[in-house]
Each structure stands twice: as C-alpha cells, then as structure tokens.
Amino acid sequence: MANIKDMTTNLHHRLLILSAIVFNIACGGKNTESNVKTPGAEKSGKDKALEAAADVIQDKSPLSAFNVYLDGFHFYNGNINAQMEAHHYVQQLSDDLYQAIIFDGNSKDAKIMGVEYIITEKLFQSLPAEEKMLWHSHHYEVKSGTLIAPGIPDKAEYELMEKLVNTYGKTIHTWHTDQERQLPVGAPMIMMGFTKDGQLHPDLIRDRDKRFDISTPKKKAQRETIPFGHVDPLANAWEKGHIRQFVIENKADSAIHKHQ
Template identity: 70%
Template sequence: MTRNTLLVLLIIAAGCGGKNSGSQVTSPGDSLNAKDRLLNTGADILQDKTPLKHFDAYLDGFHFYNGNINAQMEAHHYVSQLNDDLYQAVIFDGNGKDAKLMGVEYIVTAEAFKSLDEEEKKLWHSHHHEVKSGSLIAPGIPKVAEHELMEKLVSTYGKTIHTWHTDQERELPVGSPMIMMGFTKDGQLHKEMLSDRDKRFNVSTEEIKKNRADIPMPALIPGANAWEKGEIRQFVITNKPDSAVHKH
C-alpha cells in the first residue's frame, strides 16, 4: 500500500476514531476571551502549517515509565512518516480539543535501529508485542488498512519521551522529562486500562490479536528493551555547568 492510498483510506474513515478520550487533567486558567479567539482564527486561516499537515495517522497505545512498569498510561499518537526508515509522532493524553501534549516518539525500522550504538539502543523499545497483542490500534481506518500498517510497524523500534505527566494529575508540565517504554509480554499491561480503552473505541483487543496472528513475529534485535535486563536509563535534572554539552 502506498502512502497516498493509506491517506485516502484515512480520509474515508475520518471521524470514526476520535473525540472519545478526554484529557487527564484540567489546567488552571481562564477560558479564551473574544480577542484571543479572533487572533487564533486569523492565524489558522492565514498561516502555513505544512509540518502539522503531514501528521496523517492516528495510533492509540500504552506506555510506562522506564524503571517503573506499574506506572502506565494510554498514549494517543499522531504520526508523520518522514521516509521509509523514519516516523515521528506527537503524543497526547486524549483525542479531544482539551488533549494535552504529553511528549514525542521517534520510530525507526529495524535496519535503522541496527545502526545505533549500544548505549543509544538502551533508550529504545520494540513494537513487536504491542502489534501482535492487539494493544496498539489505528482507530477509524478499515481493518485491511490497519492490518497492513501493523505489518510495517511490528518490526520497528521507538524512542519515547514524555514531558507532561498528566497521568500523575499534574495540571501543568512540571518535573523532569521521562524516557518511556513499551510492553513486551502478556500480563504486563493493566487489564482495566485496556478494557476501558476497548469500550471507548468499541473494539476487542482479543479479536484484534487473533486477526494479526498471520503477521510474522520479527526477531528482536539485541539492545532494545534494555529495562528487561535491569539496564534502566532515565533523565536527571542537574545544575552542572557542562550538562548541555553534547557527549553522546
């Protein structure tokens, strides 16, 4: 399936996979006044937003904080494909107008992941279980299109950073950014969280899992999901003057 074909299918199915998941928090502040609304409307009409227009696909899945698998949250991804080996996604805590921007995820193919150095790989997670288990979905598009999309994603790897922890009921984006990971086995993701998602989207993860049984399970490239071996990497805020020096 070409990128244009997928876009057509997404357009046909528009409106079927969103606006059913509210934000986790209500942030402090007054409602927009008439002047602000007018300025925003003018900017929307007059300004070019080419980068945003290319976030074509919508994926719904789950993350956990690297180092704490019990701290889990649902993540709504809006994805742009840059080329055959690289995707980028903006992540929200909902899919309505009140959704808060939680973070970003970069997604690469297996070939691109192999090129990373060993320390860098420890920041990345695989998508094989998310796809095969049915926990990662593309709401609103036809099943055949979603299946083909998942065939591509099953062998990819993601590097995810959350900057606003609304799952912790933080009304403002305070605290340190955090490296996030993806689930790798059945039983890790909280059942009630998955059940709640399924109800809102009117889907069955078990049925999706059965439908994806024909998608081959890729061989895992060593280095990803390092948390499983106790290799935890996380951000630390420091006042050291050389902390911003590029040392990778």
C-alpha cells in the first residue's frame, strides 16, 4: 500500500509539473527583454542556416530537461542594494537536488546571467559549516510571494512552492547585465536571496507584477498556509556580516579564485 501511495503522489506531482510546462509555454514568458543589447555584427545568413540545420539534426537532451520556469530576485552578496530580477529555468535532478540556468529575461535574446543549485534541507545538513555560508534560504521568497512560477495554475504553483520553501540555493552570476555590462566581464559573483520585508526594492516588484499581470501580495496571502521549518543559522551568512565573495589574484601563469 505504501508503494502505491508513493507512486500516486509521484504521478500527481509529475502531472502538476506537466501542467506547469504547458501553461508556461502558453502564457508564462516572452514579456521581459534582456537588459543589454548584444554587441557585434548581425549574424550572417550562413550562420543562420547552420543554426537552422543544427536545430533539426542535433540532440539537445540536457536543455530539454529544463522544464520549469521560476521568476524571482537576487542581490550581490555584500551589497543588498544591488538587486535584479532573475529568470530561472530549472531541472529537477532528484527529489532533493535541482539545477537552474538563470537569464536576465525570458525572450529569445535573453542573456545567461549565471546558475543556481537548489537542495533540500536534508542535503543542506550534510554540508560543512564553511560551505553553508555560501547558500541562501528560500523560505522568505516563497512565503512573501516574490518567487513565482509564471503562467501555471495557482494549485500547481502552491504545490511547487511547498517543495521549495525549505530548500537552499547556491547562486553564482557570471554576466552582470543589471550593470549594463555589454559583455560577461569581471569576476563571478555569489548572489543571495531576500529574507524579510523591506529589503527588496518595491519598484522591482511593481514592474515584475505588471509584466506578468500578477499580484505579489495576493500570492503572499495564498501561501500563508504553506508550512516551513527552521532556517539553518549558517545560511544567509550575510545577515551576520559574514560575506563570501570571489577574489581574482593575478599570478605569473594563472588566475586563482578563492574566498575571502
């Protein structure tokens, strides 16, 4: 009986994710342009022809597995006033592990800003103390309504958020398009998520809500009944003044990245 119940629950979850995919395709995107224009000359006719041929011939299995779309907000670890919207395209690798490609928009010209790895509380507790300080919790993003899954039915989004509320994310941005960087220059940056009211700039929420025709306060109210446990005190380390960020040191034959 337990196995049948587990199979039914798993099937129900997969159907919800399937509905999320269908609704995302229908009405959950193509309303947010990239922050920067692509530098360089226009693609040649030959390049376009090669792309068209490759699109038909080549297998893209890894990309096709990124089938859930989340929209939220990040800030640079150590600088909470440097905030931006982040469009996540997510693949669930297991019941405890997700990976996401982060874009600065959801249109075809969107730029890849970075990546995020998402793990459950169970996996987070297996990490050493120093590693935990690189991660942020998702409890506030979920409960506040600032993290959304555009275009999917409220019930499907609610159940998805139930799974995400107790997870943790490790996020690194490599292209700082929010600073109107035309190219992916500069050091990679560790990002953090918001943890309480008053931190996220209201204009970012208003602009996002208008584009997606949603209400963050309404989503917050809908999620009041989502339960969540405690947040590990080593996560969101920036709140206690423990900032971790990349430093690039020039050496004779290499560039070494290390944490402060």
